[in-house]
Amino acid sequence: MLNQVDDALAAMLPAGVLREVTPAYLEEPRGRYLGRAGLVAAPRSTDEVAAVVRACAAARVGIVPRGGGTGLVAGQVMPDGPAPLILSLERMTALRGIWPEENVLVAEAGMTLQAVRDAAETAGRLFPLSLASQGTAAIGGCLATNAGGVTALRYGTARALCLGIEAVLPDGSVVHDLKRLRKDNTGYDLRDLLIGAEGSLGIITAASLKLVVPPPNIGTAMLQVPGPEAALTLLSLAEGRMAGGVTAFELIGGQGLAFLAEVLPEIRQPLPGAEWSVLVEVGLPEGLPPEAALEGLLVDAMERGLVTDGVIAQSGAQAAGFWHLREHIPEANRRIGAVASHDISLPLSEIAGFIRDAGERLAGEGLRINCFGHLGDGNLHYNLFPAPGRSRAEYDDRRKALSELVHGMVVARGGSFSAEHGVGRLKVGDLERWGDPARLKAMRAIKAALDPLGIMNPGAVLSAAG
Amino acid sequence: MLNQVDDALAAMLPAGVLREVTPAYLEEPRGRYLGRAGLVAAPRSTDEVAAVVRACAAARVGIVPRGGGTGLVAGQVMPDGPAPLILSLERMTALRGIWPEENVLVAEAGMTLQAVRDAAETAGRLFPLSLASQGTAAIGGCLATNAGGVTALRYGTARALCLGIEAVLPDGSVVHDLKRLRKDNTGYDLRDLLIGAEGSLGIITAASLKLVVPPPNIGTAMLQVPGPEAALTLLSLAEGRMAGGVTAFELIGGQGLAFLAEVLPEIRQPLPGAEWSVLVEVGLPEGLPPEAALEGLLVDAMERGLVTDGVIAQSGAQAAGFWHLREHIPEANRRIGAVASHDISLPLSEIAGFIRDAGERLAGEGLRINCFGHLGDGNLHYNLFPAPGRSRAEYDDRRKALSELVHGMVVARGGSFSAEHGVGRLKVGDLERWGDPARLKAMRAIKAALDPLGIMNPGAVLSAAG
Numbered sequence: 001m002l003n004q005v006d007d008a009l010a011a012m013l014p015a016g017v018l019r020e021v022t023p024a025y026l027e028e029p030r031g032r033y034l035g036r037a038g039l040v041a042a043p044r045s046t047d048e049v050a051a052v053v054r055a056c057a058a059a060r061v062g063i064v065p066r067g068g069g070t071g072l073v074a075g076q077v078m079p080d081g082p083a084p085l086i087l088s089l090e091r092m093t094a095l096r097g098i099w100p101e102e103n104v105l106v107a108e109a110g111m112t113l114q115a116v117r118d119a120a121e122t123a124g125r126l127f128p129l130s131l132a133s134q135g136t137a138a139i140g141g142c143l144a145t146n147a148g149g150v151t152a153l154r155y156g157t158a159r160a161l162c163l164g165i166e167a168v169l170p171d172g173s174v175v176h177d178l179k180r181l182r183k184d185n186t187g188y189d190l191r192d193l194l195i196g197a198e199g200s201l202g203i204i205t206a207a208s209l210k211l212v213v214p215p216p217n218i219g220t221a222m223l224q225v226p227g228p229e230a231a232l233t234l235l236s237l238a239e240g241r242m243a244g245g246v247t248a249f250e251l252i253g254g255q256g257l258a259f260l261a262e263v264l265p266e267i268r269q270p271l272p273g274a275e276w277s278v279l280v281e282v283g284l285p286e287g288l289p290p291e292a293a294l295e296g297l298l299v300d301a302m303e304r305g306l307v308t309d310g311v312i313a314q315s316g317a318q319a320a321g322f323w324h325l326r327e328h329i330p331e332a333n334r335r336i337g338a339v340a341s342h343d344i345s346l347p348l349s350e351i352a353g354f355i356r357d358a359g360e361r362l363a364g365e366g367l368r369i370n371c372f373g374h375l376g377d378g379n380l381h382y383n384l385f386p387a388p389g390r391s392r393a394e395y396d397d398r399r400k401a402l403s404e405l406v407h408g409m410v411v412a413r414g415g416s417f418s419a420e421h422g423v424g425r426l427k428v429g430d431l432e433r434w435g436d437p438a439r440l441k442a443m444r445a446i447k448a449a450l451d452p453l454g455i456m457n458p459g460a461v462l463s464a465a466g
Numbered sequence: 467m468l469n470q471v472d473d474a475l476a477a478m479l480p481a482g483v484l485r486e487v488t489p490a491y492l493e494e495p496r497g498r499y500l501g502r503a504g505l506v507a508a509p510r511s512t513d514e515v516a517a518v519v520r521a522c523a524a525a526r527v528g529i530v531p532r533g534g535g536t537g538l539v540a541g542q543v544m545p546d547g548p549a550p551l552i553l554s555l556e557r558m559t560a561l562r563g564i565w566p567e568e569n570v571l572v573a574e575a576g577m578t579l580q581a582v583r584d585a586a587e588t589a590g591r592l593f594p595l596s597l598a599s600q601g602t603a604a605i606g607g608c609l610a611t612n613a614g615g616v617t618a619l620r621y622g623t624a625r626a627l628c629l630g631i632e633a634v635l636p637d638g639s640v641v642h643d644l645k646r647l648r649k650d651n652t653g654y655d656l657r658d659l660l661i662g663a664e665g666s667l668g669i670i671t672a673a674s675l676k677l678v679v680p681p682p683n684i685g686t687a688m689l690q691v692p693g694p695e696a697a698l699t700l701l702s703l704a705e706g707r708m709a710g711g712v713t714a715f716e717l718i719g720g721q722g723l724a725f726l727a728e729v730l731p732e733i734r735q736p737l738p739g740a741e742w743s744v745l746v747e748v749g750l751p752e753g754l755p756p757e758a759a760l761e762g763l764l765v766d767a768m769e770r771g772l773v774t775d776g777v778i779a780q781s782g783a784q785a786a787g788f789w790h791l792r793e794h795i796p797e798a799n800r801r802i803g804a805v806a807s808h809d810i811s812l813p814l815s816e817i818a819g820f821i822r823d824a825g826e827r828l829a830g831e832g833l834r835i836n837c838f839g840h841l842g843d844g845n846l847h848y849n850l851f852p853a854p855g856r857s858r859a860e861y862d863d864r865r866k867a868l869s870e871l872v873h874g875m876v877v878a879r880g881g882s883f884s885a886e887h888g889v890g891r892l893k894v895g896d897l898e899r900w901g902d903p904a905r906l907k908a909m910r911a912i913k914a915a916l917d918p919l920g921i922m923n924p925g926a927v928l929s930a931a932g
Contacts, residue, residue: 157651188659188662193655214706216709244679286759347647377648
């Protein structure tokens, strides 16, 4: 049982770590949950993080770690239960080192993803993880939630980009495992266990990250496709022709273009009215002009009936315009106001069937469906919007049932109800409902073994004990 | 405490799973350890694996899982303690399914790596994991040991090629997590925890594996380099020019060529006498002839002084000849007879310094050093051989000290004493000595939580309790 003993706890903390409890520490981006906090601590070093954790363990006070606070599943806010200590990584923003010749960088957890990307770029390298929220999202949070984004198709999610971590465990011990090694088979993969555990097994304080040499030639195209099935065949064709050089393959549904035209009409649409289109980016070797490579793909794909129209960017500015369009789909969604949003993934060969069946099943519900996302990863954002002229509030009583319907159809096809956003507190019930029982039991055993007092992000991923 | 109660245990097992205890179940490839076994069971299904595990739990008998038996660190043989049950996956060899359009294949754990590769090839795909022992090594063992091999530079180790697993935990429960998903953030990464745990946390019974579309153009070259440092700069140059298309980058030391010339003189050497050379393979997009791409690299590298001579394969047969040479270095080593072998990895920028310092430190020891391996991964096989005319036995009393010296120098530079072979029983002491204490403590807590009876591969990775 966790207690609320703020004064006693405060006295046990390292000098100078406490911060004022301001609303910014209690918010999440969608404004759906308001967190609570007894104290906010912002340690300046790993040793101070460890000292804070030990103090909280002694006082039996829960700890909610906080990076940039951009998570979408309420992993960073604790609305219920005894008020926790918020452990903010905001002061741990050092670049500990960069080894361009190794393609490695070591960052403290509080560095923003943008800062990590900038540091890599300054050294002539690329840190490929890329998210809309990268200006605010902290790298520690990206790892804790195993963030995905648009380049996972080629470079993997955050987990695949991490070589080693430094972390404070719930007993206050510090794991020093900031290895700069590509191969290291010396025991259990504690790194990948903490990555994606959303702060419920420990606090990542620093990470050794994989960089790449940026591809010399980058090409971008928007291609109109007959449907999701053709898009997937096109992806296979492209991956074969490009030898794995497809960096991004984003599906854009016609509803998304219609929303953009409605609320952001200033954004130029290269394929207006396309029911389905894809945004393709390729990164290619020296000696292969990307326009020519994409032209070859386009001709081949049109002959096979996989593409009906297309525009290959002839300049960096034109490519940036395509990405500008893609990146503003979430903003248009926000302005329209979703009834329910779903961050799902499916086996690639189930995608077309799911889109068809879910569309049919939801047809009588008075909804508009905006289906878009990282098709190459099987990761769709399947979002439901009110029919024209109706308000979000009119659907309040059906929201939960609609999400259960969507998640049920996804799980039945071997898919996931949380592809990249994680479980947080929002989807704990989904995990209990849809998760494999033996896996859940093992997760609970691991949680109890590493965090017997239940102080690390209580109620995130797994429901709080007691 | 584990007991030896073979008759009682045998009566509890599913009908027909027992096999005769033959020497083949007790051997490991180097013949250094002889395992023991009370019983050998070869279940035909995951349910039978679970029944065997439950019976062993009830009887408190240790289980040693066995795939192809090719491991090099005695993870598959238990020479000491109460005789265990050997659980062989030899009858679980089904290809459960293949989805070429998804680039996914689901294999049972007993399929050989070669059979997995063949199944992928038949479907026009590539399963990129590649090891010398692939004709015998089982995919379950490859995952349990997180096998590496020559293509890890581009495609990662076994862990990076696995999307999901089915596994039997030490309590006999079955984790059904054979997802065919690229993104799935729904709780702790039990998959990556079991991968690399060498059977000490559970038994992987099947896996969902990532395939790739084979690159349309493959090029191969052998390049002579001034030294390891130049080789690494060459790697960066190649990775940049090829946009990540470097599939393999193998370092070959002059001693290895000399051994080949001595014991396998029929193998053709394209760069005879080269003190240092690299074998480079690239997989490139449509429209880029690989000979031209490698020619461009060669010219660029020679201008920079990174390459002094080189041969670009002009045919598949010539490329195969280069690989034939590389793959026979271990065979030549075996014929010469190593004093001590080391499967180490280092941060890339530490490699040249390590090779220099270790060479100087060992100069007076009367040894020949054959240093070769997967340079792109920082993974070297650093093997010590008797001086000409001397026998392996003359070094028996110094073997342990020499390995400690090498491992100490590796760890001091942030490297690993086991890059790809794992810990098994051979390196438990190394892990205890060199491993991070907090990480080891967490590993022991996880082992105790998932395997409280200590029946899963007792004494592998972590010393057996009690």
